[in-house]
Amino acid sequence: MFPGYTSRHFCVTTDEVRRDLAALRLVNKAFCRSASRWLFMHINAKSKSRTLPIPPLTRISRISQSPYAFHVRQIDFGYTEDDGSYVEDLSATLSDLLVKFPNLAALEFDGPGLPRPPSSLLQAQETLYMDTIASVLHYVPLPNLKELVIRLSVTQDSARFFPERPSPSQIPLGDIFRRLRYLALCNDEEIWYARSTPAEPAGFPEDTFTSSFFRMAEAASNLESLSIQSLDVLDVDVLASSLSLRLRSLYLLGVSISSSILLQLIDTDSAQELSDCDLCLVRLKSGTWPEVFLQMLKLPRLVEFCIHLSSCAPTNPNSQLVLRQPVDAGHSSQKTAANDPDNSALRALLEHVNSNRLARGIRPYDDTEYRTMPRRYMA
Numbered sequence: 194m195f196p197g198y199t200s201r202h203f204c205v206t207t208d209e210v211r212r213d214l215a216a217l218r219l220v221n222k223a224f225c226r227s228a229s230r231w232l233f234m235h236i237n238a239k240s241k242s243r244t245l246p247i248p249p250l251t252r253i254s255r256i257s258q259s260p261y262a263f264h265v266r267q268i269d270f271g272y273t274e275d276d277g278s279y280v281e282d283l284s285a286t287l288s289d290l291l292v293k294f295p296n297l298a299a300l301e302f303d304g305p306g307l308p309r310p311p312s313s314l315l316q317a318q319e320t321l322y323m324d325t326i327a328s329v330l331h332y333v334p335l336p337n338l339k340e341l342v343i344r345l346s347v348t349q350d351s352a353r354f355f356p357e358r359p360s361p362s363q364i365p366l367g368d369i370f371r372r373l374r375y376l377a378l379c380n381d382e383e384i385w386y387a388r389s390t391p392a393e394p395a396g397f398p399e400d401t402f403t404s405s406f407f408r409m410a411e412a413a414s415n416l417e418s419l420s421i422q423s424l425d426v427l428d429v430d431v432l433a434s435s436l437s438l439r440l441r442s443l444y445l446l447g448v449s450i451s452s453s454i455l456l457q458l459i460d461t462d463s464a465q466e467l468s469d470c471d472l473c474l475v476r477l478k479s480g481t482w483p484e485v486f487l488q489m490l491k492l493p494r495l496v497e498f499c500i501h502l503s504s505c506a507p508t509n510p511n512s513q514l515v516l517r518q519p520v521d522a523g524h525s526s527q528k529t530a531a532n533d534p535d536n537s538a539l540r541a542l543l544e545h546v547n548s549n550r551l552a553r554g555i556r557p558y559d560d561t562e563y564r565t566m567p568r569r570y571m572a
Contacts, residue, residue: 230264232264233256233261233264233265234264234265234266234267235266235267235268235269236252236253236256236265236267236268236269237249237269238250238252238253238268238269238270239269239270239271239272239303240271240272240273240276240279241271241272241273249279250279250282250283250286253268253290254286254290257290257293257294258293262293262294262295263295263296264296265294265296265297266296266297266298266299267297267298267299267300267301267340268291268294268297268299268300268301269300269301269303270283270287270300270301270302270303271301271302271303271304271305271344272303272304272305272318272322273305274305274315274318277314277318280318280321280322280325281321283322283325284321284322284324284325287325287329288328288329288332288333291329291333291335292333292334295337296337297335297337297338298337298338298339298340299338299339299340299341299342299375300329300335300338300340300341300342301341301342302322302326302342302343302344303342303344304319304322304344304345304379304381305318305319323345323353324353326343327353327354330354330364330366330369331359331360331363331364331366332362332363332364333364334364335369336372338369338372338373339372339373339374339375340373340374340375340376341370341373341375341376341377342376342377342379342420343377343378343379343409344379344381345378345379345380345381345406352405354366354405354408354409355405355408366409366412367412370409370412370413370414371412371413371414371415372415373413373415373416374415374416374417374418375416375417375418375420376409376410376413376416376418376419376420377419377420377421377422377444378406378409378410378420378421378422379420379421379422379423380406380422380423380424380425380427380447381424407429407431407432407435410432410436411432411435411436414437414438416438416440417439417440417441417442417466418440418441418442418443418444418469419438419440419442419443419444420442420443420444420445420446421444421445421446421448422444422445422446422447423446423447423448424447425447426447426448426449426474426476427447427448427449428448428449428450428478429445429448429449429450429454430449430450430451430454430478433450433454433455433457433458434454434457436458438458438460439460439466440458440459440460440466440467441466441467441468441469442467442468442469442470443458443459443467443469443470443471444469444470444471444473445471445472445473445475446473446474446475447473447474447475448474448475448476449475449476449477449478450475450476450477450478451477451478451479451480452477452478452479452480452481452482452484452485453479453480455475455477455485456485456488459488459489459492466494467492467494467495468494468495468496468497469495469496469497469498470489470492470495470497470498470499471497471498471499472499472500473499473500482538482539483536483537483538483539484538486538486539486541486542487538487541487542489542489545490541490542490545492545493549494549495545495546495549496546496549496550496553496555497546498542498543498546500539543558546558
C-alpha cells in the first residue's frame with residue numbers, strides 16, 4: 194500500500210505526501226507520469242481547502258477536462274456554513290463533472306459540521322446540498338463506485354434518497370449500494386439542535402427518517418467496511434439485526450445497541466474476516482461488555498481493536514461509554530482497570546489482538562499501550 198494511505202483504497206491522508214508527489218513530477222517525464230497517477234488519485238474539492246490558490250470547484254473542473262481525469266479515483270466534497278455560493282455552484286455542475294471521471298470509485302460528501310445555530314439560510318443550504326447528492330445517486334451512472342461517505346445534518350435528510358414515487362428514469366438506489374464495499378453514514382444531529390427543530394415535521398414522521406437512514410445501509414449488502422457515526426445517540430438495533438454482512442472493518446460512534454445484536458454484526462460465529470473494530474461512545478442496551486469481549490476472542494483475524502473516549506462499569510448492562518481525560522501512561526504504579534477482575538475479559542481480548550498481530554508480522558501494541566488501554570478507556 195502506498196505510504197499515507199488508510200484502510201480505504203484511494204485516500205491520500207497527508208499534505209506531506211501530496212507535496213512529495215508534486216515535487217517528484219518535476220524531476221523528469223518518467224517521474225511525472227508515475228507521480229501523477231498517485232497525486233490525482235484523490236482530489237479534495239471541499240470549500241474548506243483554502244490553501245489552494247484556485248477555488249476547489251474550478252480546479253476539479255479543469256482536472257475533468259485534462260488527461261489526469263483518468264487517474265481520479267476519489268473526490269471529496271464539503272462546505273462550511275458561510276459558503277453558500279459553493280453549494281449553489283456544486284448543485285449546478287456536479288452531475289456534469291462526475292461523468293468525466295471514468296474510473297471514479299469513491300465519493301465523500303461532508304456537511305457543514307457542528308456546532309452551528311439553526312437558521313433558515315443554513316437549512317436552505319443543507320436542503321440544496323442533500324438534494325444535489327440524491328440527484329447524483331439517482332441520475333448519474335457511477336459503475337465503478339465502491340466507497341461512499343455521506344454526512345447528514347439530521348436523520349431527516351436521508352428520506353430524500355427514497356422518494357415515495359420514484360421516477361422511471363432514476364437509477365435504482367439498490368443497484369448502486371450493492372456495489373459498495375465501504376459505506377460511512379454520519380449523522381451530525383446534536384441534542385440541542387434536535388430540540389430546536391420540530392420532532393415530526395409535516396408529512397415526515399420521525400420513524401420514517403430513521404427508517405430511511407437505515408435503508409441506505411441495508412441496501413449495501415456486499416459491504417466489507419461499515420461506519421455509522423452520530424453526534425446524538427442513535428439506536429441501531431433495528432438496522433444491525435437486519436444486516437447479514439461479512440465485515441472486515443466496523444466503526445461505531447454515538448450509537449446504542451444490544452450486546453447480542455452487536456455480536457451478530459461482528460459475526461463471531463462464523464469464519465469471517467473482521468480485522469478492525471473501533472467502538473466509540475457506544476451504549477449497550479442489554480448484556481455486558483465482558484460478554485462482548487469474550488465472544489470477540491473467536492475472531493481469528495482481529496488485529497485492530499479500540500474502545501475510544503469511554504468509561505463505564507463493564508458489568509452494567511446499560512452502560513454508556515462517556516468522555517474521560519486520558520491517563521498519564523507513566524504512572525503505571527497506580528491501580529488500573531487492567532488489574533480489576535471485571536476487566537479480565539478486556540485484558541484477554543487485548544492479548545488475543547497482540548497474538549494475531551504477531552502471527553501476521555505486525556508490530557504488537559507495546560507494553561505502555563497495552564497496559565494503559567483498559568485504564569484509559571474503561572477506568
